[in-house]
Amino acid sequence: MDYAGFVDFLSFTATASTVCMFLCGLQICSRIRKRGSTDGTGVAPFFLTSVSCICWLAYGILRRDQTVIFVNGVGLVFQTVYLTYYYVNTRLKARLNRLIFLELVISVLTAIVINGDLLNSNEKENFLGIVCMFLNIATIASPLLDVGQVLRTKSTESLPFLLCLANLAVCVQWLLYGVLVDDFYMKVR
Helix, strand or coil, X not given: CCHHHHHHHHHHHHHXXXXXXXXXXXXXXXXXXXXXXXXXXXXXXXXXHHHHHHHHHHHHHHHCCHHXXXXXXXXXXXXXXXXXXXXXXXCCHHHHHHHHHHHHHHHHHHXXXXXXXXXXXXXXXXXXXXXXXXXXXXXXXXXXXXXXXXXXXXXXXXXXXXXXXHHHHHHHHHHHHHHHCCCHHHHHC
């Protein structure tokens, strides 16, 4: 397999793995359905992944990277569905309304950064790359917000194991993809 073929193969497997990781949200939604409420289930993984997808989608558009555009477009659809399901089942709608408003503000600001003339294209790419990097760290760490509950209850039920495992697999693939396409921010993805 030549270099371009390997990049295409890795692009395909990273996309497939990431979409599978997005499907891990079904496990969390299933837990919500069984309980009949969102009690004991944080919204952070859905919220942070959604915001991350918005920013990575913008980054992919700037870089004209179809792989990044596609995977984050799909991810944004999944996260929107999960957030909607969470919203329907939560008793803390006022708090979630604030988070959704924050997400809309981030979306508008991202659109302004991409389409505005405040920054040149290299500065836009670097700005979004840094934002995406920090969002990825937050997204990957978000399931760890439940560690306190795990320690209190001595039960790992609230910790989404499949999501943690999928995060590891996806990170390794995007690291390799970033190395091959020589994209610093993708390496940290």
